[in-house]
Amino acid sequence: xxxxxxxxxxxxxxxxxxxxxxxxxxxxxxxxMAASTTTTSTPPPACPxxxxxxxxxQAAHRPVGTGTGAAVVQFTNVSQKTCVxxxxxxxxxxxxxxxxxxxxxxxxxxxVRPQGKAWVKLTFVQVQGEGDGYCxxxxxxxxxxxxxxxxxxxxxxxxxLKDGWWAQCDNKVTATPVSAxxxx
Numbered sequence: 001x002x003x004x005x006x007x008x009x010x011x012x013x014x015x016x017x018x019x020x021x022x023x024x025x026x027x028x029x030x031x032x033m034a035a036s037t038t039t040t041s042t043p044p045p046a047c048p049x050x051x052x053x054x055x056x057x058q059a060a061h062r063p064v065g066t067g068t069g070a071a072v073v074q075f076t077n078v079s080q081k082t083c084v085x086x087x088x089x090x091x092x093x094x095x096x097x098x099x100x101x102x103x104x105x106x107x108x109x110x111x112v113r114p115q116g117k118a119w120v121k122l123t124f125v126q127v128q129g130e131g132d133g134y135c136x137x138x139x140x141x142x143x144x145x146x147x148x149x150x151x152x153x154x155x156x157x158x159x160x161l162k163d164g165w166w167a168q169c170d171n172k173v174t175a176t177p178v179s180a181x182x183x184x
């Protein structure tokens with residue numbers, strides 16, 4: 001009997017522990033535990049090309065000299081959902097002339113809400129002089145009515161400057177990463 005009392009006490013203790021655990025966790029004895037219901041928010045997807053309206057203008061702060069020098073490119077989210085822009089642009093002149101892009105700064109994901117905006121700043125090797133202009137390197141300056149600006153996972157966008165043509169030397173451009181802060 002002594003042996004069966006010890007078993008009964010152990011069984012009662014086990015039942016008590018199980019009942020306390022069930023009360024604390026909300027799980028009834030004999031039921032399986034459900035997987036954790038903790039949710040993690042997934043980041044918004046990349047902005048598709050169709051979600052973006054792109055415009056550009058000459059930057060207020062340009063390198064010394066004449067010509068375009070620097071431009072601000074603005075991406076406006078025209079969709080109904082927040083999406084993300086990230087990285088450095090590719091730049092191609094009208095007529096399919098790719099420019100060598102030198103990135104500057106650190107790229108980070110930039111969430112863009114509906115009607116929100118993000119920017120990149122492009123700085124070109126400047127055209128010097130008046131009228132016809134010249135390149136310090138001796139190369140012939142190039143002027144484009146439009147440029148094709150691309151962003152990783154967000155397509156390419158043909159854009160004209162609001163206030164002139166894209167003028168540059170040496171098929172080079174320095175580009176900031178996409179930013180939520182408008183450059184000047």
